[in-house]
Amino acid sequence: MLTKRIIACLDVDGGRVVKGVQFENLRDAGDPAELAKAHSASGADEIVLLDISAAHERRATLLDTVRRAARQLFIPFTVGGGIRTLEDAAAVFSAGADKISINSAALADPTVITRIAERFGSQAVVVAIDAKRSEDSSHWEAFTLGGRESSGRDAIAWAQEAEDCGAGEILLTSMDRDGTGSGFDCELTRTVADSVRIPVIASGGAGGAKHFVEVFREGHADAALAASIFHYGFSRLADLKREIGSQGIPVRWPC
Amino acid sequence: MIAIVDYGAGNLVSVKKALDWLGQEFAITSAPADVAKASKIVLPGVGHFASTAALARSGLQDAIANAIEIGTPFLGICVGMQWMFERSQESRETSGLGLLQGECERFPASVKSPHVGWNQLEVNPSSRLLRGVPSASFVYFTHSFRAPVAETMVACCEYGGRFSAAVERDHVFGVQFHPEKSGEIGLKILNNFCGL
Numbered sequence: 001m002l003t004k005r006i007i008a009c010l011d012v013d014g015g016r017v018v019k020g021v022q023f024e025n026l027r028d029a030g031d032p033a034e035l036a037k038a039h040s041a042s043g044a045d046e047i048v049l050l051d052i053s054a055a056h057e058r059r060a061t062l063l064d065t066v067r068r069a070a071r072q073l074f075i076p077f078t079v080g081g082g083i084r085t086l087e088d089a090a091a092v093f094s095a096g097a098d099k100i101s102i103n104s105a106a107l108a109d110p111t112v113i114t115r116i117a118e119r120f121g122s123q124a125v126v127v128a129i130d131a132k133r134s135e136d137s138s139h140w141e142a143f144t145l146g147g148r149e150s151s152g153r154d155a156i157a158w159a160q161e162a163e164d165c166g167a168g169e170i171l172l173t174s175m176d177r178d179g180t181g182s183g184f185d186c187e188l189t190r191t192v193a194d195s196v197r198i199p200v201i202a203s204g205g206a207g208g209a210k211h212f213v214e215v216f217r218e219g220h221a222d223a224a225l226a227a228s229i230f231h232y233g234f235s236r237l238a239d240l241k242r243e244i245g246s247q248g249i250p251v252r253w254p255c
Numbered sequence: 256m257i258a259i260v261d262y263g264a265g266n267l268v269s270v271k272k273a274l275d276w277l278g279q280e281f282a283i284t285s286a287p288a289d290v291a292k293a294s295k296i297v298l299p300g301v302g303h304f305a306s307t308a309a310l311a312r313s314g315l316q317d318a319i320a321n322a323i324e325i326g327t328p329f330l331g332i333c334v335g336m337q338w339m340f341e342r343s344q345e346s347r348e349t350s351g352l353g354l355l356q357g358e359c360e361r362f363p364a365s366v367k368s369p370h371v372g373w374n375q376l377e378v379n380p381s382s383r384l385l386r387g388v389p390s391a392s393f394v395y396f397t398h399s400f401r402a403p404v405a406e407t408m409v410a411c412c413e414y415g416g417r418f419s420a421a422v423e424r425d426h427v428f429g430v431q432f433h434p435e436k437s438g439e440i441g442l443k444i445l446n447n448f449c450g451l
Contacts, residue, residue, distance in 0.1 A: 002374045002414055003393065040438070045373055074273060076395060076436050093266045098436060121265050121302030123369060123397040168369060168397070199371045222372065252373040252393040255438060 003250045004216045005223035006241055007046040007201060008039035008230050012081070013053045015065050033068040039230060040075050042237040043255055047073060048101065048171070048225060050128075051081030052146060063095045070096025078126055080171075089116045093124070101171055103128040104144045107151045107158070110165045117166030125169075126201075127162040131155035131188055132175040140188055147175050155188070156195050163196045170200045171225065177205030179228060184211055189219030201225050209243035216249050257281040257449065258293035260319070262309040265301035270332070273435040273442060279449050287318035295448070296327055300334030304359070304400065305346035307338045320352065328426040328451045330384075336422065336429030337402055345400045355422060355429075357403040366415035369399040374412050374432075376420055382409035384428045385421060386447050392440045394420070394432040402431060426451065 010017045010032050017030050036047045049069060051062055066079050079092045080101025089100045100120075106113050106127055117125045130147045131140040140155035151158075159170050172192050174185035184202045193200040199222035202215045206226035215221045230237055241253045259270055261283050274281045274297075281297075282289060290296060296319060300307065310316040323329050331339050340351045343359035351359075362368040373393040378385050388410075401418040404411065410421035412431070422429045428448060434441035 002372050005372050075438055096268050197367055255393055
């Protein structure tokens with residue numbers, strides 16, 4: 001049976017893993033290559049590395065970090081942050097990424113999704129959407145530039161357009177829940193997951209096993225991503241997967 | 256020397272990295288002459304079935320067919336495996352190698368597509384490629400089309416119905432999943448192939 005994926009995310013700034021609460025107040029959490037390998041060994045189904053500083057400082061993704069992390073990883077490896085063009089993507093792929101994640105640049109010009117998908121395949125293109133509930137709570141807006149500006153676009157409509165442009169997966173982050181540990185936004189996740197045919201990765205708000213069970217069951221997520229809960233010994237990935245599996249969710253365990 | 260065939264489709268880095276890890280000697284090549292003298296051939300593939308049309312145009316298809324004919328072990332991965340069949344619904348105008356009978360088909364509308372993630376294998380224990388890989392092992396898939404259940408199937412997977420996850424006939428092998436992305440189990444499968 002196809003299992004639900006548990007993805008460990010490394011938010012990287014200046015070559016170090018950091019994790020902020022609601023995108024601010026960053027703390028240092030270690031070496032990306034070491035952490036990626038450790039997460040893989042303890043049962044992560046996939047690793048995502050996001051260069052969180054890249055979008056607003058407009059600097060290239062840390063290719064060296066990608067290369068070091070990729071060398072010892074034999075599970076899928078996604079890299080995002082600051083990828084604007086086909087050439088940026090190609091450089092990340094040749095450093096060892098299997099997929100790229102693209103956000104602001106895709107909002108600015110959705111055809112970049114198509115260009116990368118035509119060259120590397122849709123399976124290699126993840127469109128990341130940072131979604132925030134609108135002030136009147138009527139819908140979710142897609143944010144750009146690392147969550148600093150609203151694109152003015154409806155997150156659901158954007159997910160559908162991204163799929164039409166050739167995205168292979170949607171990485172959906174709830175900005176309202178990110179870093180809070182209060183649980184994924186199941187309503188947001190379900191609305192997006194039911195509106196597209198491609199897999200949706202839920203992100204933002206993981207605090208414990210029950211949140212993963214909820215987002216798979218009620219949020220219809222295909223995968224769920226977390227960062228901070230894995231980094232400070234808060235929750236061992238292996239224990240987390242066992243717990244999720246024991247509640248009837250198919251997971252890759254033992255692996 | 257193992258030849259990893261580069262026909263301009265997708266990303267070969269992860270296959271290269273896995274063979275490096277296993278300590279194998281290999282060359283990434285798009286030259287038919289290199290394929291002809293290779294000790295083994297790996298045909299990776301990500302992306303669209305139509306991209307395999309480049310194999311026929313460049314002479315690589317003939318080189319691969321001849322090498323298989325003289326007994327060179329061959330491993331097709333993902334689209335590389337699908338290409339071993341006659342054709343695919345993904346691109347009607349592109350012919351496969353036709354080494355195996357049948358047509359690759361779309362997933363039914365009842366399941367999400369692409370099929371992305373870790374799924375389990377039901378393994379035929381007589382497989383040489385999957386030696387030491389127990390049934391129910393997890394491997395990583397990412398594909399929108401699938402090979403039919405074939406006589407040569409040595410591992411089956413279930414997603415919107417059963418399909419061939421691995422095929423094997425004599426020294427010719429194909430895997431729909433990505434062994435280079437499937438952790439320890441995947442490395443074992445690649446190592447089995449390298450050790451043939």
